[in-house]
Amino acid sequence: MTNTTTALPQQLRQSPVVAGLMEHAFNRAAAYIEHQGTVSDHHVARAQWLDDATEDFAAVEPSALLAELRSAGLLWSMVSDVVGVTDTAVRKWRKGAAIDPRHHRRLARLSALAALHANFASPTSDTSFAEWLDTRIVPGFSATPLTLLTLNRDGGATRLQPLLDWMLDHVDGEHGEALLDRYLGEQWRGEAREEQRYRIVTDSTGDRILLMEG
Amino acid sequence: MAGDEDDDQERWSEADAYDVLEDHDVNDEPSPLQPVGPGDVFADVELGHLADPFVGHVIVVGHPCSLRRGIALQPDLPVAPIAPPGIPTSQHGIAERVLPVRKLLPPGTDQNHVVQLTRTTTVPSEALDVGRRVATLSAAGIVALQQRVVGNHTRVKVPSGVIAAHIRGPLAELELWTDWRDELEQNGRAPHDHDDDFDAFMASESSFAELSWRAALAEHEHARGRAVAAMTDELARLLDA
Numbered sequence: 001m002t003n004t005t006t007a008l009p010q011q012l013r014q015s016p017v018v019a020g021l022m023e024h025a026f027n028r029a030a031a032y033i034e035h036q037g038t039v040s041d042h043h044v045a046r047a048q049w050l051d052d053a054t055e056d057f058a059a060v061e062p063s064a065l066l067a068e069l070r071s072a073g074l075l076w077s078m079v080s081d082v083v084g085v086t087d088t089a090v091r092k093w094r095k096g097a098a099i100d101p102r103h104h105r106r107l108a109r110l111s112a113l114a115a116l117h118a119n120f121a122s123p124t125s126d127t128s129f130a131e132w133l134d135t136r137i138v139p140g141f142s143a144t145p146l147t148l149l150t151l152n153r154d155g156g157a158t159r160l161q162p163l164l165d166w167m168l169d170h171v172d173g174e175h176g177e178a179l180l181d182r183y184l185g186e187q188w189r190g191e192a193r194e195e196q197r198y199r200i201v202t203d204s205t206g207d208r209i210l211l212m213e214g
Numbered sequence: 215m216a217g218d219e220d221d222d223q224e225r226w227s228e229a230d231a232y233d234v235l236e237d238h239d240v241n242d243e244p245s246p247l248q249p250v251g252p253g254d255v256f257a258d259v260e261l262g263h264l265a266d267p268f269v270g271h272v273i274v275v276g277h278p279c280s281l282r283r284g285i286a287l288q289p290d291l292p293v294a295p296i297a298p299p300g301i302p303t304s305q306h307g308i309a310e311r312v313l314p315v316r317k318l319l320p321p322g323t324d325q326n327h328v329v330q331l332t333r334t335t336t337v338p339s340e341a342l343d344v345g346r347r348v349a350t351l352s353a354a355g356i357v358a359l360q361q362r363v364v365g366n367h368t369r370v371k372v373p374s375g376v377i378a379a380h381i382r383g384p385l386a387e388l389e390l391w392t393d394w395r396d397e398l399e400q401n402g403r404a405p406h407d408h409d410d411d412f413d414a415f416m417a418s419e420s421s422f423a424e425l426s427w428r429a430a431l432a433e434h435e436h437a438r439g440r441a442v443a444a445m446t447d448e449l450a451r452l453l454d455a
Contacts, residue, residue: 070442070446071443071446072439073438073439073440073442073443074439074442075386075389075390075438075442076389076393077352077353077385077389078438080238080352081352081353081354084238085238086238086240086241086243086352087241087352087389088241088243088244088245091245091396125440126443127439127440127442127443128439129439130436130438130439130442131436131439131440132436133439134435134436134437134438134439135435135436136435141375142373142375142376142378142379143375144435191373191375194373195373195375195376198372198373198376200376200379200380202433207279208279208380208383208432208433210372210376210380212370
């Protein structure tokens, strides 16, 4: 039996409007599939680039890698956070101390990320990579790309792809909240609500203090 | 009804837990060039004025903004004893009177310890000789310490992200200061002879409107990169002079 609320009159079923609607729906689906394929191809190529760059940098002395990262504006504590060591260890590597292969690879991965940023992110200054690492992903929450990298020290290039889309500002990349959902889980939203109860303000003596809202 | 009031109470959950120290938060080989700061651990400090006099390891618990005026240390610095015993692991994220540090502090111990925040006191800054500093904490470690200090004094748990944002500037300044001294030493200069020049650099105008570098580091979370570059240039000028 025909449902009278959804059935179309015969003349509308055969109209040019319906034909156009069906054509565009088909085109959209086809474009989506093609887009997904293109994104996948891009991710594969970028992962290959990142892995190759990491391999190349892993053959470079840590002191030279650190000099480059320093010229990109990174503090040693930023490097030590990403590599997972103390900043004293980083200072020693800088002066030629031995580094174990796992830490050398993590350092090389950070150098590869800096190179990716320098070559593909249209940086506006020599320190753009460091500034990007320190820039909040969403305004109301403290997490930055540096935070996400420290949580993915040994994550493969595939795991990093959403963050790399964010770094390179692809129009079809995930928006900030989705990015945080992916890397931190949805509990970050509760943490953000807690953080938003506080404001940092400068008082009349010039000191920066915390004010609690409400 | 009492029961209804109980039902209205918010309950503690895992998400409300205090941050705890991780292994890589403890640096047991701190650079002697690093200025004294929050989270520094010193050996053989005497706190003879406590009700139960203490001699041993203490940790600096002051907020980084309160420890110095400019680059000069305050005459008295707040510290708390680090002592055994530890507390049950299930209490590590809840305890407010202590910061559990497991066997991470003091370095080399085989006993669980806590920072006894209820015994916080001050010592003259001269009592904290860098030669007796046995460990420092990472920024995340200092955040965990500060969060527990505030909790002990106020029973308010401030989110770690808020504390991290608040102390990022002064901690970056301490790190840049260490680098400044390190570069001087690497170039054959006496590392402490140009502390006043570092202070002048921090007070100089930054690339953030009319803010000094010190103010820019405090107000702009992404200022660290530009400060590194500016300080590198300033050091190069100093070394060339």
